[in-house]
Amino acid sequence: MIFETHAHYDDEAFDEDRETLLASMQQNMIGCLVNVGASLESTQTSIQLAEQYPYIYAAAGVHPSESAALDEAQFEWLAAQCAHQKVVAVGEIGLDYYWDEPDPAVQKKWFVRQLELAKALKKPVIIHSRDAAKDTYDILAAHHASEAGGVIHCFSYSAELALAYVAMGFYIGVGGVVTFKNGRKMKEVVEAVPIERILLETDSPYLSPEPNRGKRNTSLNLPLIAQKIAELKGLSYDEVVQITTENARRLYQIQC
Ligand SMILES: [Zn+2]
Secondary structure, eight states, rough: EEEEEETTTTTTGGTHHHHHHHTGGGGEEEEEHHHHSSSSHHHHHHHHHHHTTEEEEEOOOGGGGGGGOOOHHHHHHHHHHHTTEEEEEEEEEEEEEEESOOHHHHHHHHHHHHHHHHHTOOOOEEEEEEEOHHHHHHHHHHHGGGTTTTEEEEOOOOOHHHHHHTTTEEEEEEEEGGGGOHHHHHHHHHHHHHHEEEEEOOOOOOOOOOTTTTTTOOGHHHHHHHEEEEEEEHOHHHHHHHHHHHHHHHTTTTTO
């Protein structure tokens, strides 16, 4: 069974067929999935999905692009959600400098607060980092993120940086980009990182792999990503599925 480590089924892109789609996961070999919060609202809806389906787990966190809306009272609420028995990680949290807002100082403040929360709760972090390689790495190193552990989701930097994160105890999230014709950098990352440190993810509804690029993504596309990783690593498809599933169980500390 494949372990989907990162999806957003609370997204409105799934309003039409969410229940049918989620009900079809297990018969399509998707054994388990983590629905990741990106705001206070989606943290709540992720937990609702986790309560509704035994094989869905949730991550609770506020994405850097949403962080300007946070205040102390909301942070308290978020911390309380993290104690829910089906919340397996704090995320997605991090830095996103692709957009001009929020100000980097605001993003950094709430990134650090959520990172420290994860460490206090002994839960791993799911990191979103876009056009912010140096600041993300520096913050994770300075705040001893290795104590929490986690995954750099939708990794988009160099193979060298991926190995630095592996050395810090992190996993590397690999999704549809590895199948793209212009995905050379991501292929190098997959070649360099040990398979024991790779997690399968889709980031559904975004980043659909080839040949479905541009369409709505779902976890049913995960075999396309596993197959590409198998080719790049010289492993069988079954080996990739089995090892990445074990990796996800180890990180999130769940058996499913
Ligand atoms: Zn995401």
